[in-house]
Amino acid sequence: MEDLQIALVQTDLHWQDKSANLAMLEEKLWSNQTKADLIILPEMFPTGFTMEVETMGEPMNFNTTKWMQQMASQFKAVVTGSVIIKENGAYYNRLLWVTPEGTVSHYDKRHLFRMAQEDAYFDMGMKNQIVKLKGWNILMQVCYDLRFPVWSRNHADESGNMAYDMVYYVASWPAPRASAWDILLKARAVENLAYAIGVNRIGTDGNEVPYIGHSAAYDFKGETLAFADEKEEILSVTLSKKDLKRYREKFPAWKDSDRFELRT
Numbered sequence: 001m002e003d004l005q006i007a008l009v010q011t012d013l014h015w016q017d018k019s020a021n022l023a024m025l026e027e028k029l030w031s032n033q034t035k036a037d038l039i040i041l042p043e044m045f046p047t048g049f050t051m052e053v054e055t056m057g058e059p060m061n062f063n064t065t066k067w068m069q070q071m072a073s074q075f076k077a078v079v080t081g082s083v084i085i086k087e088n089g090a091y092y093n094r095l096l097w098v099t100p101e102g103t104v105s106h107y108d109k110r111h112l113f114r115m116a117q118e119d120a121y122f123d124m125g126m127k128n129q130i131v132k133l134k135g136w137n138i139l140m141q142v143c144y145d146l147r148f149p150v151w152s153r154n155h156a157d158e159s160g161n162m163a164y165d166m167v168y169y170v171a172s173w174p175a176p177r178a179s180a181w182d183i184l185l186k187a188r189a190v191e192n193l194a195y196a197i198g199v200n201r202i203g204t205d206g207n208e209v210p211y212i213g214h215s216a217a218y219d220f221k222g223e224t225l226a227f228a229d230e231k232e233e234i235l236s237v238t239l240s241k242k243d244l245k246r247y248r249e250k251f252p253a254w255k256d257s258d259r260f261e262l263r264t
Contacts, residue, residue, distance in 0.1 A: 001241035002134045007036035008235040010215040012203030018046040041081030042201040049172035051121045057086040068098040090123040107140035139164040143171040154192035156254040168197040175212035189218040
């Protein structure tokens with residue numbers, strides 16, 4: 001049961017400037033001498049949270065994907081973050097998971113933020129995605145998904161093995177609703193008997209929307225393992241699979257969870 005070392009990259013972003021953002025992030029990772037099994041970048045890290053899908057979108061395995069493959073190879077870590085992807089004439093807010101070997105998995109954001117008309121420009125995802133790393137099962141989620149606990153509900157099989165050990169959210173979560181971000185992220189950890197991690201950006205985007213950060217990692221009891229305020233920072237946190245297993249055995253709330261079928 002290996003520990004998992006994670007880097008949470010909380011940063012400002014250049015508005016709709018892919019080249020500047022990729023160069024900035026690469027410099028940050030190298031200057032920080034980032035050592036991790038998993039490097040988590042914010043939502044729409046190449047562009048900022050924009051609805052300019054026609055000019056900002058790109059196909060899979062294009063520039064941003066290749067950059068992520070390069071970073072994953074150089075840092076010998078999985079690199080993940082969301083990108084505007086064009087596929088079959090539709091656009092997706094797609095969370096990419098790129099391994100050091102160059103393989104790419106993805107999750108398309110399910111809950112589109114209608115208050116910013118995200119639902120008018122993007123197609124919604126239809127299924128969850130659990131990826132594996134060093135014996136860990138990890139659920140991928142994006143920003144507004146955080147408000148919908150049924151979508152991320154953890155389940156155990158008859159042997160007591162739960163679907164995932166950690167859930168993470170990449171986000172562009174505005175400052176006026178920071179308290180909701182803090183509360184909900186901690187709640188997702190407690191109710192799912194899993195680690196919960198959120199990576200949010202800071203700064204102000206091209207639509208004058210301010211972001212406060214508050215990137216954080218919480219354990220299965222809701223205790224804070226790492227927390228960033230409003231400054232640019234790469235948080236480092238180590239998660240213990242042994243501690244998680246011990247707690248699930250000692251406090252098996254999963255045995256009393258309600259069974260239901262999710263319809264998409």
